Amino acid sequence: MGAGKGAHTLGMKLLFEHCRLPLSGAERFCVEDGRFAAPLPPFDARRDLEGAFVLPAFLDAHSHILAYALSLLQAEGGNCRTAQDFIAAAQAFAHEHRLNKDALLTVKNAQTLPAPEALDAFPRPLHIQMRSGHAGMFNAAARALLGLPAQGGILEEGDYLAATKRVPMPAPEAVESAFGRAQADYLAHGMTVAQEGFLTREMFPVYDMLHERGALAMDIVAYPSPDDYDEACAHFSGAAPLRIGGMKIFLDGSPQQKTAYLREPYRGGGRGVLTMNEREVDEACRFAAARGAQLLAHCNGDGAAQLFLAALARLTPAQRRAVRPVLVHGQILGEDQLDAMKRLGVIPSFFPAHVKYWGDVHLKNLGRARAERISPARSALERGIPFTLHQDTPVCPPDPLEAAVCAVLRETRTGETFGAQAIGAADALTALTKNAAMQYADADMGCIKAGMRADFVVLEGNPFHDIRATHVRETWMRGACVYKKET
Numbered sequence: 001m002g003a004g005k006g007a008h009t010l011g012m013k014l015l016f017e018h019c020r021l022p023l024s025g026a027e028r029f030c031v032e033d034g035r036f037a038a039p040l041p042p043f044d045a046r047r048d049l050e051g052a053f054v055l056p057a058f059l060d061a062h063s064h065i066l067a068y069a070l071s072l073l074q075a076e077g078g079n080c081r082t083a084q085d086f087i088a089a090a091q092a093f094a095h096e097h098r099l100n101k102d103a104l105l106t107v108k109n110a111q112t113l114p115a116p117e118a119l120d121a122f123p124r125p126l127h128i129q130m131r132s133g134h135a136g137m138f139n140a141a142a143r144a145l146l147g148l149p150a151q152g153g154i155l156e157e158g159d160y161l162a163a164t165k166r167v168p169m170p171a172p173e174a175v176e177s178a179f180g181r182a183q184a185d186y187l188a189h190g191m192t193v194a195q196e197g198f199l200t201r202e203m204f205p206v207y208d209m210l211h212e213r214g215a216l217a218m219d220i221v222a223y224p225s226p227d228d229y230d231e232a233c234a235h236f237s238g239a240a241p242l243r244i245g246g247m248k249i250f251l252d253g254s255p256q257q258k259t260a261y262l263r264e265p266y267r268g269g270g271r272g273v274l275t276m277n278e279r280e281v282d283e284a285c286r287f288a289a290a291r292g293a294q295l296l297a298h299c300n301g302d303g304a305a306q307l308f309l310a311a312l313a314r315l316t317p318a319q320r321r322a323v324r325p326v327l328v329h330g331q332i333l334g335e336d337q338l339d340a341m342k343r344l345g346v347i348p349s350f351f352p353a354h355v356k357y358w359g360d361v362h363l364k365n366l367g368r369a370r371a372e373r374i375s376p377a378r379s380a381l382e383r384g385i386p387f388t389l390h391q392d393t394p395v396c397p398p399d400p401l402e403a404a405v406c407a408v409l410r411e412t413r414t415g416e417t418f419g420a421q422a423i424g425a426a427d428a429l430t431a432l433t434k435n436a437a438m439q440y441a442d443a444d445m446g447c448i449k450a451g452m453r454a455d456f457v458v459l460e461g462n463p464f465h466d467i468r469a470t471h472v473r474e475t476w477m478r479g480a481c482v483y484k485k486e487t
Contacts, residue, residue, distance in 0.1 A: 012044035013037065019049035021448055022464065023430065029054070031454040034479035038450045049458060055429060056446050057192040057455035057475065058400040059436035061349045061388035062296070062328050065194040065220060066203055067133070068394040069182035073097075073170055077107035077128065083118030086110070086128055094124070104142055104167060108394070113137055116152035127167065131357075132254045133395055135160055157253045158275055165202055175206060176215050182398075183217045187483045189399045190457040190472040193436075193445070196222035197296070197328075197392075198248050204235055211239050218477065221245035221440060223296050226287050245440065246294030246324075249284045251276050252304035255331050255374070256358040258365055260301035262332060266365050272301050281311040289319035294441070296326045302334050309337060312344045320345055326439060329392070331374045332366070338376065342385050347439050349388040350375040350431075352406035353396045359412030372418040377407055377431075381423055388439050389431045404428035405468050425463045454479040 017028040030039040075093035080086045090105040099105070104125040111130075116137055119126055125142035129135075135156040138148055146166040155163055169175060186194050196203070199222040210216055220242045224232040229247045236244055253259025253273050261272040276284075281297075288295040299305040305327060312325055327341065330348040341348060352375040354362070362371035373379070380387045389403040396402065407428045410418040437446025444453045455477050461470035475483035 013042070015039055015043040015046045016049055016054070017046060019052050019054045019458075021054050022426065023055065023433065024448060026448070029448050029456075030450075031476075031479045034454055036448055036450050036452050036454050052473065053459040053461075053463060053470075054448070055190075055457050055459065056433040056437075056448055057457055057477065058190040058432045059193040059440060059442070059445060060186065060191050060195045060390065060393075060398070060400075061432075061436045061439055062197050062351075062390035063195050063393035063398060064133075064197045065182055065186065065393070065398075066179070066196060066206065068185075068398060069175065069179040070170070071108050071394040072178045072181055073174060074106040074108045074129075076109060078109040078111065078131070080107065080110060081112060081114075083114035083122075086114060086119070087122050087126070090122075090124070090126055102145075104145060106167070110136070113154055116154075120152060127164075129164075130257070131395060132256060134254045134257055134259060136164070138163065156257065157259055157273055165200065169202075169206060172209050176210060176213060179210055179215060180217070184483075186398045187218060187475050187477070188472065188485075189397075189401070190475050191218070191398065191400060192455040192475065192477040192482075193219045193221060193440070193442075194398075195245075196220055196242075198250075199224040199228070199232060199244075201228055201231075204232070207236070207239070207242060211242065216241050217482075219243075223248035223294075225249065226284050229287075229291070229293065246296060247284075247288055248296045248298070248328075249276060249281070250298040251281065251308060252299060252301050255300055255354075255365060256361045260331065261303035261307075262301045263303045263306060263334070267367055268365075271303060274304065274307070276307070278307060278311070281307050282314065285311045285315055285323065285325075286319070288323045289315055292322045294324045294326065296328050298328050300329045300331045302332045302337060305330065305333055305337050309340045309344060309346070312346065313340070324439075324441060328390075330376070332370060333376055333379075335379060338379050338383055338385065341380075342383050347386060347388065347435075348380055349390050349439065350377050350380075350407070351390055351392055352377065352403055352410070353391060354406075355410045355412060355418050356402075356406050357396065357413070359410075359416060359418060360414050363412075363416065373421050374418070375407070376421045377423045377427075378421040381427055386435045386438055387431055388436045389428065400432045401463075401467070401470060401472070404432060404463070407431070408467050425467050428467075429463060460485065 013032040030037045075089045106127045109131045119139035125145045126139040252261035259273045261274045297308045325346045434446045458474040460473040463470040
């Protein structure tokens with residue numbers, strides 16, 4: 001029997017055979033009524049996978065799916081360098097999408113920012129966002145539209161986040177369409193669970209609209225700030241497939257912009273920016289523990305990580321178990337901090353694509369010794385610390401296999417190799433599946449095992465021979481084929 005997109009196993013028992021399940025060693029599995037079942041006859045149908053590798057579906061360990069959807073409504077600026085480049089990209093996008101002259105135009109994925117004076121001469125409201133999402137700028141027309149200070153310039157971290165909250169949402173129909181495209185992209189890359197890595201109050205009505213219109217096609221786990229947590233839990237009670245998974249705090253910025261907070265200075269000086277103090281981090285940890293809520297902490301630098309780990313150490317063991325702490329990104333961590341993470345039960349979620357996209361920048365900013373050990377997955381593995389991998393979409397594409405490639409090969413854009421922290425393909429795939437389920441405390445996913453939810457991916461290629469050439473061929477969710485690569 002062939003199975004295309006939309007095929008499902010409800011009411012039937014389907015055997016998948018002649019396949020390779022590398023995480024278990026099995027060569028066949030069975031699906032019945034949306035769940036994995038013991039591969040025992042009788043079967044209603046059989047599917048020959050012709051030797052393909054099969055894995056549990058990937059679970060998104062950290063991203064921002066709504067921001068990714070909105071990015072699909074923005075102009076591409078990755079190749080822009082001058083003010084005129086950005087203006088031309090914005091004008092072309094506005095013309096293609098027939099946007100009115102008063103609409104604010106956003107150009108995403110900037111690698112550098114131009115002088116603000118050159119943008120201020122452009123009469124249309126214009127917003128330029130760095131690829132990291134941690135900095136950007138608004139021209140004079142945009143500042144006037146949004147009620148921002150008249151003085152222009154680059155905004156970073158908290159100031160930038162506050163400014164972006166003023167950017168109006170596109171029309172509901174445009175948001176719904178873009179969100180559908182975003183979900184389709186996540187599913188095409190093998191993810192059946194997506195994360196809303198920082199749910200703000202401004203997003204509440206957007207998700208209300210998407211829920212009411214039945215536009216949520218996959219599971220979404222959201223993490224508001226401690227300030228918004230109680231309201232978010234009440235607001236989204238019964239809003240499945242969206243659920244509140246815990247809360248999120250930000251302790252610093254990003255190393256490529258020298259705003260990640262370090263214990264030792266960057267080359268050229270400066271230690272970065274702390275966005276929370278010791279008291280605030282302590283309060284967030286205790287607040288999460290009192291509610292039995294998972295706590296995700298954005299910590300790029302080892303200085304920020306030290307603050308978070310110290311606060312966790314002041315909790316009782318029972319409180320730490322209630323918090324199930326996740327240190328998100330962990331670009332720069334010391335061996336001593338990894339020891340502490342194991343002792344405290346902290347799961348690191350690494351962002352290994354930093355090696356590919358900013359590894360050369362890190363060499364310049366950090367020096368070789370620190371740059372080569374960013375995202376230290378090998379050191380975590382040697383200590384028996386379970387870790388996950390993520391793409392921080394929309395910073396990088398929603399492609400878990402790219403995260404695996406970067407964790408295994410650790411190559412920069414210019415061909416440098418940061419090999420000391422490289423891991424094997426099996427460990428990378430485990431991080432995207434079994435460990436991601438552990439991070440979510442989801443005992444129903446992450447393995448292909450009888451009784452568990454039938455979410456899985458069929459791969460094209462051999463990840464153990466050439467992980468770079470491995471791609472998702474099919475994605476199945478609850479026993480239904482939700483993506484099939486066109487041939």
